[in-house]
Amino acid sequence: MDLRALDLIAVFVQVVDSRSFRAAAKALGMSKSTVSLKVAQLEDTLGARLLERTTRTLKLTEVGTAFYAQSQPALSQLHEAGQHVLDTRARPSGRLRIAMLFEPGQLLLSGILSEYLARYPEVHVDVELTDRYVDLVNEGFDVALRPGPLPDSxxxxxxxxxxxxxxxxxxxxxxxxxxxxRRPEDLASHDCLVMSTKHHPTQWDFVQGRRKVALRVKERMRVNSFVLLRDLAVAGHGITRLPETFARPAVRAGKLRAVLEDFAPPPVEWHALYPSARNLSPKVRAFLEVLEQRFLQAFDGLASTA
Structure with a gap:
């Protein structure tokens, strides 16, 4: 049977349930004549009379009784199936896979994930902390958090x-x-402690008004950890670059001192990447909403956890 006949069957079932064409028309938001026409079309499609009509009564035929007995439960199941899809789209559930660089993930994700899990108990989360860039589509990740400019993608x-x-x-x-x-070029005579991952180039950039300076520094040590960079700097082994909020406790304690403060660092960008904005699943949409609310706060909160 053509799937378009489902509409005709739904009208027929409503007529039987309502016990009149008029009541069915009111329930369906149709005219009485439209309801009557649809029932007649269904009977023509089936090649059988389903209802006996008189001016005052409406009675199922033997064929109509059998047809109603099978079609009514089937329609209910279809309705439940459709409602399940709508509910699933509206309520975050299922498994969410997230990828992020190892140390930033350790420092930033705890509070974000805690809030997300509390809000959406039906979501199960897989987090992979790694120093490589994952392939979202081929590796099945929903979201990847990455620093730096967004590559063509x-x-x-x-x-x-x-x-x-x-x-x-x-x-x-x-x-x-x-x-x-006094100026970035003076770093040439200093030992520098450098973040060593491929996502943090050894070129250090500075901005003063319209003046931009980019230079490669003398590396005393390369480390892929902000925690270790901070501790090595506190121990007096050189100059390093750290997120301001992460360095703040050591600065307040007199263990670190900011240098070249007249030369501002360029803004640091992070991107939450996801495969497609079309038909975005509720679990991903909800996670992006929590990120919007909490990601920058998480950076500010480094000062209290460092």
Whole structure:
């Protein structure tokens, strides 16, 4: 049977349930003549009379009784199936897969995930912290969080900009007795502790008004951890770049001192990448909403957890 006949069957079932064409028309929001026409079309399609009509009564034929007995439960099941799809689309559920660089993920995701899980108990979350860029589509990830400019891609993204960026810090012990830093070029005579992942180039960028400076620094050590970079800088082994909020406790304690403060670092961008904005699942949409609310707050909160 043509699937378009489902509409005719639904009208027929409503007529039987309502016990009149008039009541069925009111329930369906149709005219009485339209309801009568649809029932007649169904009978023509089936080649059998389903209802005996008189001016005052409406009675199922033997064939109509059998047809109603089978079609009414089937329609109910179809309605429940459709409602299940709508409910699933409206309520986040299922498994959400997230990828993020290892250390930023350790520092930032805890509070974000805690809030997400509390809001959406029917979602199960898989998180992979890795220093490689995952392939969202081929590896089956829903969201990947990445720093830096967005590469040319068909992926959609939600962008976050940290205006504070990465600032330069050194310990008073290291700075004591060394030449004063007045401009970025002075770093050539200093030991620098550098973030070593491919996502953090050894080129350090600075901005002062319209002046932009980009230079490669002398690497005393390369480390793929902000925690270790901070601790090495506190121990007096060189100058390093850290998120401002992450360095703040050590600065307040007098263990680190900001240098070249007149030269602002460029803003740091992060992107939450996802495969497509079309038919975005509720679990992904809900996670992006929590990210919008909490991601920048998570960076600010580094000061209290560092």
């Amino acid at each position: 068909s992926l959609k993204s939600l962008r976050f900009t940290m205006s504070g960026g990465l600032k330069l810090y050194a310990s008073p012990t290291y700075l004591r007795g060394r030449s004063r830093l």
